[in-house]
Amino acid sequence: MRCIAGICEVLPVRRPKNLKAAKARAWRAVSAYIRQKYAEDGLAYCITCDARMRWQDLHCGHYQHGLTYAQGDDGFHLLEENLHPQCSGCNTFRGGMLDKYTLYMLDHYGREMIEELQSLRHKPLKMKIDDFWRIEQRYARQDD
Numbered sequence: 372m373r374c375i376a377g378i379c380e381v382l383p384v385r386r387p388k389n390l391k392a393a394k395a396r397a398w399r400a401v402s403a404y405i406r407q408k409y410a411e412d413g414l415a416y417c418i419t420c421d422a423r424m425r426w427q428d429l430h431c432g433h434y435q436h437g438l439t440y441a442q443g444d445d446g447f448h449l450l451e452e453n454l455h456p457q458c459s460g461c462n463t464f465r466g467g468m469l470d471k472y473t474l475y476m477l478d479h480y481g482r483e484m485i486e487e488l489q490s491l492r493h494k495p496l497k498m499k500i501d502d503f504w505r506i507e508q509r510y511a512r513q514d515d
């Protein structure tokens with residue numbers, strides 16, 4: 372059994388057939404894991420506006436955009452420190468609320484982590500289906 376985003380599947384999980392599917396599935400697993408990591412009794416806070424809601428209704432917001440997941444990139448640096456729950460308003464309509472996100476990062480990780488994340492933006496990865504497949508398996512297992 373495997374559970375992603377609260378949906379449990381009894382069917383065996385097959386290796387993805389193409390890179391696009393592999394990347395999307397890996398991201399789904401990581402996103403669900405991150406949102407649940409910050410949840411208590413099924414509820415988590417948006418780190419930039421403090422809205423409290425079901426983890427399933429939150430987004431997994433990036434601090435450094437394009438670092439962890441971006442359309443068109445061949446891979447992503449998987450750093451949990453770059454990912455936190457955000458409401459759809461902050462993540463999408465208010466562009467990630469970078470000013471408040473930066474303060475959160477400073478309070479929780481310090482300047483060195485911010486600089487490390489910024490430096491990784493300029494180191495693109497070439498990832499293959501199996502790289503994403505490993506990420507998906509690792510993070511989907513943590514949901515169980």
Ligand SMILES: [Zn+2]
Pocket residue numbers: 417418419420421422457458459460461462
């Ligand atoms: Zn918010």
